[in-house]
Amino acid sequence: GAGVSQTPSNKVTEKGKYVELRCDPISGHTALYWYRQSLGQGPEFLIYFQGTGAADDSGLPNDRFFAVRPEGSVSTLKIQRTERGDSAVYLCASSLGGQKTTTDTQYFGPGTRLTVL
Amino acid sequence: KQEVTQIPAALSVPEGENLVLNCSFTDSAIYNLQWFRQDPGKGLTSLLLIQSSQREQTSGRLNASLDKSSGRSTLYIAASQPGDSATYLCAEVGDSWGKLQFGAGTQVVVTP
Numbered sequence: 001g002a003g004v005s006q007t008p009s010n011k012v013t014e015k016g017k018y019v020e021l022r023c024d025p026i027s028g029h030t031a032l033y034w035y036r037q038s039l040g041q042g043p044e045f046l047i048y049f050q051g052t053g054a055a056d057d058s059g060l061p062n063d064r065f066f067a068v069r070p071e072g073s074v075s076t077l078k079i080q081r082t083e084r085g086d087s088a089v090y091l092c093a094s095s096l097g098g099q100k101t102t103t104d105t106q107y108f109g110p111g112t113r114l115t116v117l
Numbered sequence: 118k119q120e121v122t123q124i125p126a127a128l129s130v131p132e133g134e135n136l137v138l139n140c141s142f143t144d145s146a147i148y149n150l151q152w153f154r155q156d157p158g159k160g161l162t163s164l165l166l167i168q169s170s171q172r173e174q175t176s177g178r179l180n181a182s183l184d185k186s187s188g189r190s191t192l193y194i195a196a197s198q199p200g201d202s203a204t205y206l207c208a209e210v211g212d213s214w215g216k217l218q219f220g221a222g223t224q225v226v227v228t229p
Binding site: 004031033035040041042043044045048050055056058059091093097104105106107108109110111 | 219
């Protein structure tokens with residue numbers, strides 16, 4: 001079946017602009033996650049959705065970052081007034097979710113490479 | 118803040134040698150630990166998931182062990198091949214459910 005997809009694959013924007021990054025999770029997965037990966041580093045957690053609600057948004061760096069998942073499927077990560085430091089690869093993952101289970105594997109999309117000039 | 122550390126940061130071996138990748142974590146209350154592979158410019162592929170109640174998991178040439186008491190996991194790749202060249206990351210899920218805490222990864226090069 002189809003995996004996690006992310007669009008666009010690359011996004012170049014200018015400092016101060018607004019951007020939206022989209023994630024389509026695996027069908028039937030109730031949990032969705034956003035991570036950010038800088039060069040040479042492991043992914044850093046941003047936010048986790050269970051269904052339509054944000055279960056944990058403790059990783060969002062500041063109020064310029066916002067994410068939604070209005071129908072419990074597709075999610076959009078929104079970044080206002082972009083800064084050069086926001087340049088990174090933004091990864092989305094999904095999992096079956098539901099009850100806490102020790103076998104809940106997260107499946108990752110290919111990522112969106114954001115470059116802020 | 119929980120930390121995950123991977124040593125070495127980079128590793129180069131000739132084809133056929135066994136690979137040993139190390140991961141250490143400070144979270145004593147982990148739910149599970151996952152090993153991922155990342156190819157340049159690509160997303161992450163899950164290789165193995167070890168539940169907190171398990172000591173190891175195996176898949177083909179891959180074997181991962183987990184020692185919660187010492188806060189360590191090791192990924193073994195037997196008889197390495199050039200196609201194994203990639204960055205390998207470990208990540209743990211602890212009390213903050215859903216949040217994978219990643220190490221920085223080990224970049225592996227297998228030379229023919």
